[in-house]
Amino acid sequence: MSVAIQFDPIRLPPEAEALRVEVRQFLKEEIAAGTFSGRGDRRPNPEFSRKVGEKGWIGITWPKKYGGQERSFLERYVINEEFLIAGAPTRKHFTADRQSGPVLMKYASEEIKQDILPRITRGEVSFCIGMSEPDSGSDLFAAKTKAERTDDGWLINGRKLWTSLAHESDYMIGLFRTSPPTQENRRHGLSQFLVDMKLPGISTQPVLHPNGNHEFNEVTFDNALLPHDYLMGEVDMAWKQATSELAYERSGSERFLETCEVLFELVDFIGENPDVREAEGLGRLVAQLHTLRRMSISVAGMLHAGKEPVLEASVVKDLGTVWEQALPSVARDLAAFIDRDPGNRLRFEEVLAHGITIAPKLTIQGGTTEVLRGIVARGLGLR
């Protein structure tokens, strides 16, 4: 085949399915204990992250000497999807577990690893990702925020924008300009850094969602000084370091389950005896979801096998985010003729409104639809 898109049939191994039983039991107990209230509970919840840490489920794939369990990526996959389905409040540890921890593992000094990684696994510290800037969103390589090497450390000046949860984060993995781009390579000159958000010279301003929610921030660096060893990896070469990170970031269940509570509430709202219109609509949604899950697990299997399925991950993210974005509108149509209340009408209406409200951002964050289709087109040989 000249077009190399590959999705092998992969099934999760028995140890992952055994862990699923354990995770479901844990979530049930935590809901019963009032740690969180189930789907729709969107409050920050450090207590929950601490308990997940106690179970050993943050950084589960990492080496034991850094607090990990040395278990497989497919086991992490199961924890992630069960947490998403239950609406578990993971925001304190989610980013650190998915991508910041792995960056530290790869590039940080031994001292930093010993210091920070175990605290991540205990659910004690949270990370944000400092990529976008006022003049650099999808075009990441236009980033201007500067890191200058001085005798005392790296001096940071500039602004990051759309930084999710920066106001609740202890650390950032930031992308800063250490040299100008070269004629041959406009991606050259950016470096990755660890940032301690409590350092002097760093301030965070909220940028609210249209509904008033506080997720995004503007982070300003005014002569903030980072220790020399906060440079992650090679200076000027960040563009080379992000490849495998992207495959992890783009192929997970969070790329199609973000609005799934709408589907689950819809199923219960429609009830046991759907009419043919409702049934056909539900059936299509479930078939689409099942297919996305199969594709996502296929990518997880490839990552587990040490491959870098960047193209396949982009396919999953584009299909997945477009699907989860449309889901609330499809559910709204399917529910239009229901005049009974099986007991969850209010809840359905609440999650539906929430889903419709957040839908626009799903195809923007973490790589826009346009960027992803460009990557897929390149994979097809068109660019």
Added chain:
Amino acid sequence: MGMDEAQTLVADAASRIFRDLGDPQTINAAGDDSWREPLWSALEEAGLTTAWVTDELGGAGAGIGSGFAVLRVAGEYAASLPLAETLIAGWLLEMGGIMLPGGAMSVAPMKSGDSISLNADGTLSGSARAVSFAADVDHLAVLAGDTVALVATADCGCSEGRNMAGEARNNIDFSGVTPLQTAPVRPGIDAQALSLMGAAARSMQMAGALQTVLEIAVQYAEERVAFGRPIGKFQAVQHNLARLGEEAAAAIAIASSTAYTVEHLEDWSSAGVFLEIASAKIRVGEAAGEGAAIGHQAFGAIGFTKEHILHRFVQRLWSWRDDFDNEAVWAAELGCRVGAMGSEGLWHALTAA
């Protein structure tokens, strides 16, 4: 967990045969049926038409996974042959322990709602709609309740009828027909199992065809120059083809997963098997519609001609969606089951499939 070595060998053998004797360009240019006999004979000689029948019953015994690998290749070439039909008919006869009669076959029923039964006097009652290639084959494998029957097509009432690709799709009247042979079907095999097997097979053929539509569309976009550059350099075209690539990827992913499920299944009536195969027929059917549309858009006017091969793929993609029930019918049945299981049951079903 992809194709094992045996399946790869079978797929390679099928690819060689189709490349040599089933090239869509050659067939399209010939405009007659002269290609059909040599291609079918080569497939038969290689044992690819009877992959799903053990050698004791006259088959090649290549196994379920190998049969699906052949169907994917057949889809890649938009093969206008009763290959899936013969494979499924062979599988059904095997479920009754009936020896293969030899040659091409088809299978009935193909639509939910059609039912055929065996009378006390040994004749059949009932009919089946839109049986693919029925008029072209000598034998039909028929599931009549819990009986497998081998029937001579010539003994049945057979209507005229063609699908959008011009292939025979006949309504068959079985009333009063005495089968050549009957046998009780193996426990656990029923009309739904047959329908699932058919849906899985068509899903794989469609996935193969979509893969080729993608390949030829990308190739065309690289070669065709307009406004001073290859049209594949325009971002609008790139994004359309990326969408086509994603639909093809979804189809290949779920069809391959379904083949894996069928290869390893123990119980045709399990909820997970239904979820898997119904999802494939629904999602691949959707991809077929979307993919055909994007493919045509990429080729512009030349793609909308008889001389171009695109129609061989598109017309079959459209038609295959309807065989063994279309995506709307499968979705309505799946949706009823989802309603009955409730939200918690749904997630358990998805993760257990």
